[in-house]
Amino acid sequence: MLVTSARLLKLLSLLQAHREWSGPELSTRLGVSTRTIRNDIERLRSLGYPVHATPGVAGGYRLGAGAALPPLLLDDEEAVAVAVGLGRAAGGGVEGIEETSVRALAKLEQVLPSRLRRRVNALNAYTVQIPGKGPSVRPEVLTTIANAARDHERLRFDYTGHEGETTVRDVEPHRLVHRHSRWYLVGYDVERQDWRTFRVDRVRPRTPGGPRFTPRELPENGDVAAYVEKGVNTAMWRYRATVLLHAPAGQMTALPLGLEVEPVDDATCLVKLGGDDLNGMAVWIGFIGVDFEVLDPPELAEHVLRLSERYRRAVTGQ
Secondary structure, X not given: OOOHHHHHHHHHHHHHHOOOEOHHHHHHHHOOOHHHHHHHHHHHHHOOOOEEEEOOOOOEEEEOOOOOOOOOOOOHHHHHHHHHHHHHHOOOOEOOHHHHHHHHHHHHHHHOOHHHHHHHHHHHHOOOOOOOOOOOEOHHHHHHHHHHHHHOEOEEEEEEOOOOOEEEEEEEEEEEEEEOOEEEEEEEEXXXXXXXXXXXXXXXXXXXXXXXXXXXXXXXXXXXXHHHHHHHHHHOOXXXXXXXXXXXXXXXXXXXXXXXXXXXXXXXXXXXXXXXXHHHHHHHHHHOOOOEEEEEOHHHHHHHHHHHHHHHHHHHOO
């Protein structure tokens, strides 16, 4: 049987790891009576931990939020994960979080056992992180969106579009996605009655939010990553194009995730892509490494033609 101090630490760890425990469950885990569990709960409360109790057969104990953050108990893997995560957060992406992450990481490394400190240091020493160039996002915007998605509450916000126009959106938030140093919100636009992807750095939430909603089923078989890739690679660009590739669709597995590839026959397929620069799109299509035909837009075909003439002059000198 655990002595009182060790048992309290184990009890606290259990309460932090699980949303709610029944008295018998805690009793079994710690090998003591339910009466002892009640006494230990009172000891935790006297130390400032807000442990809530729900009476009845379906009741139990759960650790609530207090006025101050209580000490957290982490196992080895959790401690390493938090240390690595703080190190990555120090690289940017969320406005104002870099310095805060460094301070938190310094505190954590100070109390890490030497065996864990060596693991974290080795991982950081042999990992290269390329800083992102995407716009930063305020932490309160991310938490507002995350809380609304968690509680299934509509989110009202001002949104600045690609051309600089501002609209008011009423959205059922589904997920936040971090992609290539940018944050995206995937949600159901109530007014437009369709799913949309929004760049979070262009979102300015309004308060109060909207009513609660029943979650809907996301397209792409619920794969939020595939949905965002599809939206970013096509729907959110200034130009869109359809290209006929002289290769079977099954051979196009190296194309970026989210591009639409549609088989035409055993030897050809269609690919739909987008971009902000027609010349860059013309260059990228050449990188695919197969013969192709630009079906639309005509402006992209003109860029491909000019590019081919430039390459010919580079070889022939004429």
